[in-house]
Structure formats: structure tokens, C-alpha cells
Amino acid sequence: MTALLRIACMATLVGACAPVANAPLARSSSPDASSAQDRAALVATDLAAADLAFEQGDTAALTPLLTRLRVQGAHPLDASDGDPIAQWEAASGTDAPPFRGRVLGPGYSRGRLAPGANAVLQQTFFSGQKTALSIGERTPATLRLRVFDSKSRLVCEHAPAHGKVCRFTPIFTQRYKIEIRNGGQRDAVYYLAVE
Numbered sequence: 001m002t003a004l005l006r007i008a009c010m011a012t013l014v015g016a017c018a019p020v021a022n023a024p025l026a027r028s029s030s031p032d033a034s035s036a037q038d039r040a041a042l043v044a045t046d047l048a049a050a051d052l053a054f055e056q057g058d059t060a061a062l063t064p065l066l067t068r069l070r071v072q073g074a075h076p077l078d079a080s081d082g083d084p085i086a087q088w089e090a091a092s093g094t095d096a097p098p099f100r101g102r103v104l105g106p107g108y109s110r111g112r113l114a115p116g117a118n119a120v121l122q123q124t125f126f127s128g129q130k131t132a133l134s135i136g137e138r139t140p141a142t143l144r145l146r147v148f149d150s151k152s153r154l155v156c157e158h159a160p161a162h163g164k165v166c167r168f169t170p171i172f173t174q175r176y177k178i179e180i181r182n183g184g185q186r187d188a189v190y191y192l193a194v195e
Helices: 002-017 039-056 059-072 084-092
Strands: 026-028 107-113 118-125 131-137 143-148 154-158 165-170 174-182 188-194
Touching (some): 039 059, 039 107, 039 188, 059 084, 107 118, 154 165
Antiparallel strands (some): 026 165, 118 174, 131 188, 143 154, 143 174
């Protein structure tokens, strides 16, 4: 019995120490896993809906969207781009509530793509930190989202991308290329949320 236990322990240790061939540089989660509950997707789609409600002057639709965005802690990825949420709150006559709990939430950026155009962004993601990216469109079109690692290997792809989530955990800290393409016949206004 003792000899059998020793053999099992040795086999486990040898197996744990064996090199892993072709280890992935990022572990990707299933694209369908809880996308309805994903914060990045909720922020991206709420931003797109709030932008449309603001443009249409629909404060009844805008107010609950602003509340959800503030609760989620959404903030611009680049502070120099300005904060449309603050502009929407001013226009709707609502004040930003005081922060309670988590202050930092998903970062976002806004973009507009002509038919057939691409947007390429670079973003560094840290080793071991779960990452989620999602696209929200004001009027869902045919945007495609693709994420590549530093060696141009595809990590995630969604087409159409509206409300879909790219989830992965980088094995190494590295820069990733985020590519958004408009395959539709009209301009697309989108929000990219990154958490």
C-alpha cells in the first residue's frame, strides 16, 4: 500500500514538472460565458444607448442609463478626450451621485467609423489580471472586434461585436492590438469598454 502511494506521488510530481508544449499566452474564456452579466458589455451598450438618447433629447431614457453608468464606475480611458457622461448629466439636469464602494470601473473610449474603415488601438494588459473588452453601438451595425497579442496572434474575435465580450487572462504583461472594423454600409458610432 505504501509503495503504491509513493508511486502515485512520484507520478504526480513528475507530471507537474513536465514542460508544457505550446502553452497559450492568454487563457481565453468561452465567448458565450455570462455575457449578459458582464460589466464591460453592460457599460459599452449603456454608453451607446445614452449617446443616442442624448442626441434625441430623450431625458426619460437618458437618466436611468446615467445612473447605471455612474454605479458601474465607468470612466474615459483617456482623460484628455473629455467625459461625455458629465456632459449628458448637465444636459439632463441630473447631478453625479457621490461615489460609494468601488470607484474604478471599466474604462471606455468613443469612436466613429465610416463604412469599411478600421480603428486600431494599443493597450497593455497585465499578467494574471482578468481582462474583458466589449463594443456597444448606438445603432447596431456590423462592427467586428478582434484582439491580437504582441506577436499578432488572434486572442479573440466577434462579428457582429455589439454586446459581445472578449475575456482573457494574459499569461505575460504585453501590449495588445485591438482592431475594430465597420463592415456595414453606414457610419458606426461605438463605445469600447475595457475592464
